[in-house]
Amino acid sequence: MKSISIIVLTTFLNFSFAYSQNHYGKNGMVASASTYASQAGLEILKDGGNAVDASIATAFTLAVTWPFAGNIGGGGFMIIHTGEGEVTTYDFREKAPLASTKDMFLDENGELKSGSNHNTALAIGVPGTVAGLYDAHQNYGKIEWEKLLDRAIQLAEFGFPLPQSLAKDFFYFAEHPDEFPEMQSFIKRDGKLVGFGEYWKQPALAKTLKKIQKEGKKAFYEGEIAQELVNYLQTQNGIITMEDLAQYESIERKPIHSTFKDYDLYGMPLPSSGGVAVTQMMNMWDHLDEIPKMGSVQYYHTLAEIMRKAFKDRAQYLGDMDYAEIPELDKLLSKAYAKKLLNDIDFEDAGKSDSTDVQLFSEGHETTHLSVMDGSGMAVSMTTTLEQGYGVKMQSPKLGFLFNNEMGDFNAVPGKTTNSGQIGTPANTIEPGKRMLSSMSPFIVTKNNYPFLVIGSPGGRTIINTVFQTVLATTVYDYPMAQAIEAPKIHHQWLPDHIVYEEYKMAPETLKSLEEMGHELQMRSFLGRLMGIKYNAETGFMEGASDSGSPDGGVASY
Structure with missing residues (x-):
């Protein structure tokens, strides 16, 4: 690794960005949940790297500066649009260890042992991030691999001022040492808690x-x-085991491809459910006889009913297609099926989700997304995760990185479905070597075979709906990137049968009208933390934004 002076490093660390604004660039752009990571990716673009190179540098830097979700101990999904117009994907989702069994989280009575599939080492899936990043570079990268880790290593070795968002979490972990014993060495140096603004060095990492x-x-x-x-x-x-690690491979897969008006949409295939679900919803929207005004009561009602349909299918059919046959997949993605679903929607009153039908499993909200575009038209949309914030909250002090708790994304109790949100359908039950179903939804939208929108978000199941609404905002309503990201959003996931809406973003009159239509409402502080890039073919400029809900996020461009 090249040497670096403290002066140069400090200059880098003090680089600042504005939030919730449209940022513009002509030669390259990176949007991520960490200003440090976005700048690391931009440096690679300026040094001659392409969008794949920049996305890898950004991802490794996120593992250092955003341990809440950035990782090398987790997994994710990547969509690549090459400069030649081809689109491919990398699946580096975590896998169930070979010693896994379908009832590994159950007690002697066949009941789920509380917390076992989220808060114990059994919850850790075989990590895929390093394999996915390396394999993508080998096939699509431009500059040497070693250079892509330089900035992440420098930040880990020399440290960076701990941001307030991380400092709050560190303080909470320190206040609860019995609950989080394995986090103590992660958040402390020489036995002292690292506080806000203090340089946090990670020599083991x-x-x-x-x-x-x-x-x-x-x-x-x-x-x-x-x-x-x-x-x-x-x-x-x-x-x-060592065998689990040796056998792990990322998989290059064909994307889910669909069309919408003048656009081509590319999403992740299974075991990411986002590609299928967003495609279904966009297909339904494409069949609407009348397009509702953005932000109107009819707009939110239509959204909710379309979401209801897609999420029912998600729960019933989707899983790892390498392990479970998905016989309905072609039908689910067809325009004809979308029209049939749309015909079943009542546009005057709220539909009802049958409580005897399938339910959704618990899925963590704490993923992270990055979007990259270079001057040649190459673009990358990548979402990675540890599952819940800081994953399973365990780490070897000798290695310095946190482990995921992705096994919690499997259906833990086969055959058992409950009104509280547990699901037991076969497609996503645990099997050795299987990849768990995910809601991660990186997307690339093209127009005239050139990237138009590079988008994605964290947020568990809400990812699918926030990405869907942002694609609508940019393609149908022609919103600028920042405005599309910040626009009020809702979430409906079939069951529980209610609309989740963002606090302070919707008018009381709108909420009242939705209730009068029969919708139950639930408030949440935010839905998703989107990172996006939109390209304007007329001006030749990229337009990027990071969600204001991402406390340390930022866009870097030139």
């Missing part, structure tokens, strides 16, 4: 990243890192 920088994915899945990972998890009663 820097050492781990240096090995990955030198040896690529082999270092993570076969070498000393892998052995320490397994040794640590065994002390926590985990079941991941």
Whole structure:
């Protein structure tokens, strides 16, 4: 790794961005949940790298500066639009360990052991992030792999001022050491809690990243890192083995491709449910006889009823298609099926979700998304996750990174469905080596075979609906990027049978009218934290924005 002076590093760390504004660039742009990470990606673009290179540098930097969701101990999905106009995807979703069983989280009575599928080492899936980033680089990257980790290593080794968002979480973990024993060494240095504004150095993580920088994915899945990972998890009663790590592979898959008016939409295939669900909803919207005014009562009612239909299908049919046959998939994606679903919608009154039908499993909200576009027309939309914030909240002090708790995304109790949100349908039950269903929904929308919109969000199941509404805002209502991201959004997921809306963003009169139509309402502080780039073909400028709900997010461009 090249040496770096403290003066240069401090200059980098003090780089600032404005939030909730449209940022413009002509040669390259990066939007992510960390200003440090966005700048790291931009540096790669300026040094001759392409969008794939920049996305990898951004992702590794997020693992250092945004441990809430950025990671090398989790997984995710990536969509790539090449400069030649081809579109491909990488699935680096976590996998169930080989020792997994369908009833591994159940007690002797067949009931779910409380917290076992989220808060124990059994909840950790085999990580996929390093494999996915490395494999994408080998096939689509432009500059040397080693350079892509330089900035992440520097920030881990020299440290950066701890932002308030992380400092609040660190303080909470420190106040509850019995509940989070494995987090104490992560948040403290020399026994002292790292506080707001203090430089947070991560020497163990820097050492781990240096090995990955030198040896690529082999270092993570076969070498000393892998052995320490397994040794640590065994002390926590985990079941991941060296064989699990050695067998892990990311998968390059064909995207879910659909059309909407003059646009081509590209989403992730299964086990990401977002590609299917957003496609279904856009297909239904395409069949509307009359387009409702943005923000009107009819607009939100139509959204809710379309979401209701898509989420019912999601719960009933979707899972890892490498393990479970999805016989209805072609039908679910067809325009004819969308028209049939739309014909069943009552545009005057709220529909009803039958409580005897399938339910949705619990899914964490804390993913992170990054969008990148370079001057050649190459674009990357990537969403990664640890599942819940800080994952399972365990880490080996020798490795310095947090582990996911993605096993909680499987249906933990096969065959059992409850009104509280538990689902037991076969497509997403646990099997060794299987990838768990996800709501991550990175999307790239093209127009005339050139990127028009690069978008994605964290937010668990709400990801699907926030991405859907942002695609609508840009393609149908011609909103600028920041305004599309900040526009009021709702969420309906079939069951529970209610609309979730964002606090302070909807007029009381609108809410009252929705209730009069028969909708039950529930308030939430925010839905999603979108990161997006929109391209204006007339001006040749990229227009990017990071969600104001992302406390440390930012856009870097030139």
